[in-house]
Amino acid sequence: MINHPSITRTVALVSSFMLATLVSSVAAEPVGSDLTPKLRGLLIKEMIQVELAMHEVFSAIVQGRHAMVAEKGQSIHDSFIMAQSLTDEDRQDLKASVPPEFLQIDTYLHELSASLAEAGHAEDTPRQVELFGRMTETCVACHSAYVTDRFEGLEASDVPEEWGLAPEELD
Structure with a gap:
């Protein structure tokens, strides 16, 4: 067997590329059609709240309104669907209706938003910008994987696979 560092690196890179291509070619099913009407309504409500708040956060960051960033x-953190008053049956229905990766992405977005609130309280503008960017990446990753029926422009997007993943999920 040839054990040359450059050949080993090349084989590893080609293998990684092929795996990434295979994984990205397997499209996830759109989330929503299997949800109960109650859960679908809650999820839509959450997404609208997140989108509106993200618009306001952007303006607040670029204007240095730290208290608004924190608020x-x-x-966004508080809109988390899993933290809302769901019955045990609702929670089971949700977990049965969406892939675990969807819930991981949603959880990560809300973790980022809690960190954003902390950065707002600390008046740490560079951290706010960093977190807002990661939140945006997370939204795009989720929409390109699970909502292409609503966001067709993201269907063919070549989204980096680390977008939407918490750092511990990258290991």
């Missing part, structure tokens, strides 16, 4: 970051 809206917290409101």
